[in-house]
Amino acid sequence: MDALELLRLNLLSPMVLAYFLGIAARLLKSDLAFPEALYTALSIYLLFAIGFKGGVELAHTPLSVVLLPALTTLALGLFRPLPAYFLARRFLKVSREDAAALAAHYGSVSAVTFLAALSFVQGVGHAAQGFLPTLVALLEVPGIVVALLLGKRHNGRLSEALHEVLAGKSVVLLLGGLLIGVLSGEAGMERVKPFFVDPFYGALTLFLLDLGMVAASRLSVLRQVGFRLILFGVGLALFHGALGVYLGLKAGLGVGGAAVLGAMSASASYIAAPAAVRIALPQANPSLYLTASLAVTFPFNLVLGIPLYHALAVLWGG
Amino acid sequence: MDALELLRLNLLSPMVLAYFLGIAARLLKSDLAFPEALYTALSIYLLFAIGFKGGVELAHTPLSVVLLPALTTLALGLFRPLPAYFLARRFLKVSREDAAALAAHYGSVSAVTFLAALSFVQGVGHAAQGFLPTLVALLEVPGIVVALLLGKRHNGRLSEALHEVLAGKSVVLLLGGLLIGVLSGEAGMERVKPFFVDPFYGALTLFLLDLGMVAASRLSVLRQVGFRLILFGVGLALFHGALGVYLGLKAGLGVGGAAVLGAMSASASYIAAPAAVRIALPQANPSLYLTASLAVTFPFNLVLGIPLYHALAVLWGG
Amino acid sequence: MDALELLRLNLLSPMVLAYFLGIAARLLKSDLAFPEALYTALSIYLLFAIGFKGGVELAHTPLSVVLLPALTTLALGLFRPLPAYFLARRFLKVSREDAAALAAHYGSVSAVTFLAALSFVQGVGHAAQGFLPTLVALLEVPGIVVALLLGKRHNGRLSEALHEVLAGKSVVLLLGGLLIGVLSGEAGMERVKPFFVDPFYGALTLFLLDLGMVAASRLSVLRQVGFRLILFGVGLALFHGALGVYLGLKAGLGVGGAAVLGAMSASASYIAAPAAVRIALPQANPSLYLTASLAVTFPFNLVLGIPLYHALAVLWGG
Amino acid sequence: MELKRLKLVTIVAESLLEKRLVEEIKRLGAKGYTITPARGEGSRGIRSVDWEGQNIRLETIVSEEVALKILQKLQEEYFPHYAVIAYVENVEVVRGEKYV
Amino acid sequence: MELKRLKLVTIVAESLLEKRLVEEIKRLGAKGYTITPARGEGSRGIRSVDWEGQNIRLETIVSEEVALKILQKLQEEYFPHYAVIAYVENVEVVRGEKYV
Amino acid sequence: MELKRLKLVTIVAESLLEKRLVEEIKRLGAKGYTITPARGEGSRGIRSVDWEGQNIRLETIVSEEVALKILQKLQEEYFPHYAVIAYVENVEVVRGEKYV
Numbered sequence A, B, C: 001m002d003a004l005e006l007l008r009l010n011l012l013s014p015m016v017l018a019y020f021l022g023i024a025a026r027l028l029k030s031d032l033a034f035p036e037a038l039y040t041a042l043s044i045y046l047l048f049a050i051g052f053k054g055g056v057e058l059a060h061t062p063l064s065v066v067l068l069p070a071l072t073t074l075a076l077g078l079f080r081p082l083p084a085y086f087l088a089r090r091f092l093k094v095s096r097e098d099a100a101a102l103a104a105h106y107g108s109v110s111a112v113t114f115l116a117a118l119s120f121v122q123g124v125g126h127a128a129q130g131f132l133p134t135l136v137a138l139l140e141v142p143g144i145v146v147a148l149l150l151g152k153r154h155n156g157r158l159s160e161a162l163h164e165v166l167a168g169k170s171v172v173l174l175l176g177g178l179l180i181g182v183l184s185g186e187a188g189m190e191r192v193k194p195f196f197v198d199p200f201y202g203a204l205t206l207f208l209l210d211l212g213m214v215a216a217s218r219l220s221v222l223r224q225v226g227f228r229l230i231l232f233g234v235g236l237a238l239f240h241g242a243l244g245v246y247l248g249l250k251a252g253l254g255v256g257g258a259a260v261l262g263a264m265s266a267s268a269s270y271i272a273a274p275a276a277v278r279i280a281l282p283q284a285n286p287s288l289y290l291t292a293s294l295a296v297t298f299p300f301n302l303v304l305g306i307p308l309y310h311a312l313a314v315l316w317g318g
Numbered sequence D, E, F: 001m002e003l004k005r006l007k008l009v010t011i012v013a014e015s016l017l018e019k020r021l022v023e024e025i026k027r028l029g030a031k032g033y034t035i036t037p038a039r040g041e042g043s044r045g046i047r048s049v050d051w052e053g054q055n056i057r058l059e060t061i062v063s064e065e066v067a068l069k070i071l072q073k074l075q076e077e078y079f080p081h082y083a084v085i086a087y088v089e090n091v092e093v094v095r096g097e098k099y100v
């Protein structure tokens, strides 16, 4: 398949289309709205299911295979807040708190971007390691911690914010699901597969419909904040994405795994990071970081980024 | 199978029985209640899934096959408000606003009645065209527009009400799902089938349980409004149903498709129409149109109407 | 398989592990929380699905087979409140109202404990009768009635409380589902199996995650109420459990069925009973009965009780 | 536009009591009420999205006389046994005759 | 700390009206509002978690002048046709300039 | 029946602050509180069922002294950084000793 064909394949998946339907619904001022309970239920389901599937796979993966990718991911997590912070300070010229807040988002990870990448890579026919969800869990936390430290050199609500991250629902569900997967293994999986595995991508489609509506309500903010934020969100995604692909290949993940790691690295958080930042850095402006993460970087990765990181992985590692 | 056997088959489906369980729960003053979020979630799921399945089918249906049924459905949609309006004025002797409100409901369509009919027809062993959901989308809107025009000859909130219909959640989900189905086709379907297709009738069963409870809370109103409303709701259903079956056969839908079109034509809306009417015709009495639609026409179609329209289709087209 | 292996098998099922994840989330003060609508939706789904599956099975079970087990279960339901009441009065030294409230809980049944036992028994490879859910419905109500009579010798809100039990959502869903299952039979089941049967244990896993969080928030109460309540909750479970296994074997349920009846008999209600008790016995202290039922007896049965009742059934009937 | 002064009685109670409280206030003369879902904490501990059920927050606009009757009733039959509180405020409404 | 006296207008209305009421009160001068989901009963019967949709309970803190304008508007255009009530109370706030 | 006059403090705030606000008001002397879910709009834009989370509406009945302390605290630590408003009303309760 050539690049255009792959782009088409990605664009026409029900998930990406549902995201655009969500945007369209908001632009048409439709009264379509997801009850908050439905959004929460879907996110609980998706996070737990990702963790669980990863855990079951991890149960029969030797440590030696997973060690290098894990360390690589950890390193990525610790490094990524730095370019984000300095780019925000220099290029966007925002305050230290705002820069740290952006760094926390671009230092963490978007589980949905991960899933879209995984789905794309598998659709194209590449193998992707079963333990990749473990890497999502590993990438989620460290970047936020580094960014908060950048933002607040003196005490304050830092410890509370750390607790918010570590005991936050996305970490608890991902890691908890992972642990349950490891412990209950294939026997457990057999029992719950028709709930946590088979309907997974359908549930993700509904979730993306809602995400599209949320992102659309940020588009007007985008117009105010201006062009620089778009450059920031896209530039950072490209740089982090390329870095992720490169390190993924080095760590032996192969083309499929490296493309997924690239997408993870390119993504920005919008579940764990906002909650932590709001507590640790209340002076930071939520419009800025939510808009960058949800209305710039997320759709860029979903539509163009993922096929791009995949192409890079093929180019460098194929 | 003879007629009685078919009636039994219809009555003993889990869906119809769940509807009666819902009525029974209310009559027993049970504390059983669906959270609003669950009702909304189920309706989002059902509408999107109907649209999506229809779209995937439509993707490999030649235009020439679908054109005549589509035009027929459109004509039905434009025509049906008229008998409803005049019957309401003459026979029920209600105000112009109330008559227009009823016309909007009987000019639109009930997605659940459509599904029950489809399920019945398939259960009996007839083929039903994959593009029928497209017709649901086509039948939903025009009748409401005509009816609102009947109700308000001078300006007012008409444009707002039209927007409410066209950008209303049921149209957005049906048409949006359809479009996504057309675009993502079989490849997309494969991904999300275990979510949007396999569990569909089970989710519909729960939804009907809730619908039963809602309808039951209208039964006391029915007693006040009296016998004429029942005659109105049943008579209109029979007339519209027969018309739908006849035109369906003419349009080449075959016995199965014509029976389903009959049921669609016989049905009255209770999602899109009430929202539009409440805005465009606030003077109209909600008790009247909701009771007619939910507590008379819907159960009549569900229990007796569907097997009847099917029998008609066999008689005229078998 | 030896006893330890069975215990391990039980402990490492996704369901039991999810329960512990819920407890851990609360102890870690995680912000993970299920929206009330999700909890309600899951409980509606589980109760209806249990009833429905039971009904479909019942449809092809001869009355002669089910009669003796049904009568046995009824007898258990009428008897169990008595030891609970007297133990509460003598050993816990609580007021008459508190004792009656506890008796109502230990006289009814926990549907989730039933499911965990069924899942365990099937996992071990024993057959379990399809009509067992019928017995759950039978065991739920009578014990509550007896207990309320023990608590209030003079009038009061008794009739209201009885109505609360009989028309309560858990009875309506269980019995309603059962009836629908009986009436629609295998033909109905085929339609809705991918919704009510296949994903069942996955949904149960999520439900147990929530139950774990609820139980954890009761652990601090447990520390106040003290050691005697633990002895009460465990002792009663063991006694009722052994009784249930014994009578189950006598009634011809075989090893699998008897183990499940034992677990049912050992369990304490936390859906139907609390609602009834709060109305009929407002003076009773909710902390006492909810803590005993949710934070003592339920986890005991889930973790140790079920393998134990199974071992007993093998010992006496194997 | 004429404003009429009436009493707004707000009751926060465990949700189990909803049906009974609604009957009670109607019998005592309330012509309408509004309920919002709530949770809270008081002398009987936390009442949150939990097994025990949430609270409800019930508001009713009534005449002073009816307001006092409602409080009286609550004090006699509900305060001792259930998680319930109530308070009264002055409010002004148009269409005063609607509420009495 | 200086407390300023303002008016709190509370509107209970069928949820369908939300968008229009919000536009209306903003146009009349409200600087903010808070909405909670509600259900209730009044002269138009029960409005509960149902097909017809719930109610909303909209609160806005405004100057006395704006409060009167809002009531006036409701009386003219909403009370006759829709399930709506409204009432006004006195409240005290800090940062009074925020609301006018 | 004796009615006691107390203050009702209502705080509307972004839901993230719930835990901290509850601790804060308890420390300052509140004996209970009631929370309802809310959404709204103010100087910081719309806060609705959205990624950022909803608002909460927290009510607590307290003595005048405690009411002032709560407002003071909010003004110092919360108003500048967070989406929060607060207002105070007079209410009358039975069992006044329950709240002080």
Ligand SMILES: Nc1ncnc2c1ncn2[C@@H]1O[C@H](COP(=O)(O)O)[C@@H](O)[C@H]1O
Binding pocket: D012, D013, D039, D040, D041, D042, D043, D044, D045, D046, D047, D055, D082, D083, D084, D085, F030, F031, F032, F033, F034, F035, F059, F060, F061, F062, F099
């Ligand atoms: N001081 C207070 N202010 C506001 N709400 C209260 C207060 N005290 C109690 N409540 C509410 O009333 C319910 C029952 O109170 P209690 O009976 O004291 O546990 C609590 O769950 C709270 O929702």
Ligand SMILES: Nc1ncnc2c1ncn2[C@@H]1O[C@H](COP(=O)(O)O)[C@@H](O)[C@H]1O
Binding pocket: D030, D031, D032, D033, D034, D035, D059, D060, D061, D062, D099, E012, E013, E039, E040, E041, E042, E043, E044, E045, E046, E047, E055, E082, E083, E084, E085
């Ligand atoms: N007396 C009242 N006290 C409190 N709320 C009321 C009262 N009357 C009506 N309401 C509320 O206002 C809504 C519309 O009232 P109505 O137009 O009278 O049906 C009802 O659904 C209730 O939520």
Ligand SMILES: Nc1ncnc2c1ncn2[C@@H]1O[C@H](COP(=O)(O)O)[C@@H](O)[C@H]1O
Binding pocket: E030, E031, E032, E033, E034, E035, E059, E060, E061, E062, E099, F012, F013, F039, F040, F041, F042, F043, F044, F045, F046, F047, F055, F082, F083, F084, F085
């Ligand atoms: N004038 C007002 N009346 C009622 N609620 C308000 C008002 N202004 C703000 N609010 C509420 O307080 C929250 C925070 O306000 P703000 O900090 O101004 O954005 C808003 O989301 C609203 O829920």
Ligand code: NA
Binding pocket: D079, D080, D082, D083, D084, D085
């Ligand atoms: Na109380």
Ligand code: NA
Binding pocket: E079, E080, E082, E083, E084, E085
């Ligand atoms: Na009104």
Ligand code: NA
Binding pocket: F079, F080, F082, F083, F084, F085
């Ligand atoms: Na503020």
